Amino acid sequence: MDDRCRLYLITPPRLDAGFEARLEAALEGGDVACLQLRLKDAPREEIIHWTRRLMPIAQARDVAFLLNDDAPLAAELGCDGAHLGQSDGDHAGARTLLSGRILGITCHASRHLAMTAGEMGADYVAFGAFFPTSTKETQHVADLELLSWWSSVMEIPAVAIGGITAENCAPLVQAGADFLAVVGAVWNHPEGPAAGVAAMNAAIAAALAAPRAETPAHGT
Numbered sequence: 001m002d003d004r005c006r007l008y009l010i011t012p013p014r015l016d017a018g019f020e021a022r023l024e025a026a027l028e029g030g031d032v033a034c035l036q037l038r039l040k041d042a043p044r045e046e047i048i049h050w051t052r053r054l055m056p057i058a059q060a061r062d063v064a065f066l067l068n069d070d071a072p073l074a075a076e077l078g079c080d081g082a083h084l085g086q087s088d089g090d091h092a093g094a095r096t097l098l099s100g101r102i103l104g105i106t107c108h109a110s111r112h113l114a115m116t117a118g119e120m121g122a123d124y125v126a127f128g129a130f131f132p133t134s135t136k137e138t139q140h141v142a143d144l145e146l147l148s149w150w151s152s153v154m155e156i157p158a159v160a161i162g163g164i165t166a167e168n169c170a171p172l173v174q175a176g177a178d179f180l181a182v183v184g185a186v187w188n189h190p191e192g193p194a195a196g197v198a199a200m201n202a203a204i205a206a207a208l209a210a211p212r213a214e215t216p217a218h219g220t
């Protein structure tokens with residue numbers, strides 16, 4: 001198992017004018033593997049606008065830029081990839097369209113969805129929600145056993161999402177999450193987004209350095 005675990009940053013649900021500076025500040029805070037632009041129900045023009053503004057900031061720092069929900073638009077705009085949920089269109093078609101780019105798939109708390117996504121060619125599977133969150137209404141609760149099983153059996157990276165903070169992330173890291181996806185932990189951090197990124201990275205490093213809790217037994 002690759003012991004590394006990295007931060008996967010998702011934009012706030014709404015972006016105000018001048019958000020570019022907040023993103024730059026966040027990325028100054030420490031390691032970020034990728035940035036997902038997630039503007040639910042925003043007009044296409046707004047998504048295009050923010051992609052053109054934010055993608056160069058991310059890519060200049062070697063942070064992959066992923067678009068949520070829309071694989072054709074991600075391909076058209078030259079994004080590094082897309083994240084699709086179970087209701088976000090044709091996954092296999094998106095895989096073809098995003099050949100050579102990153103495609104991540106929401107798998108909620110389901111081994112079956114994750115294996116299907118893996119067989120389809122997903123670059124990562126996302127499990128959640130691990131904790132209560134006010135960022136999105138969630139209907140699925142994922143647990144450590146799923147994460148631990150996936151990471152011990154599969155090579156495809158796992159992203160953990162949902163209410164993750166610097167304070168609660170250690171068990172996810174120790175269960176084998178390859179990435180921790182967060183919104184609130186960074187953008188709502190009381191000392192600003194750079195402090196949020198720094199706190200997440202410090203918590204990940206501490207969890208990796210700490211003695212591991214016993215791994216749960218895996219069923220079939």
Ligand SMILES: Cc1ncc(COP(=O)(O)OP(=O)(O)O)c(N)n1
Binds near residue numbers: 040068085
């Ligand atoms: C990394 C990551 N994981 C899960 C999601 C959720 O995607 P989805 O289920 O399509 O819900 P919306 O985000 O579209 O509301 C995600 N965006 N990113």
Ligand SMILES: Cc1ncsc1CCOP(=O)(O)O
Binds near residue numbers: 133136138181
């Ligand atoms: C997009 C998404 N999908 C499942 S939970 C969630 C929201 C994650 O945001 P936060 O890190 O603030 O809980």
Ligand SMILES: [Mg+2]
Binds near residue numbers: 085088
């Ligand atoms: Mg979606």
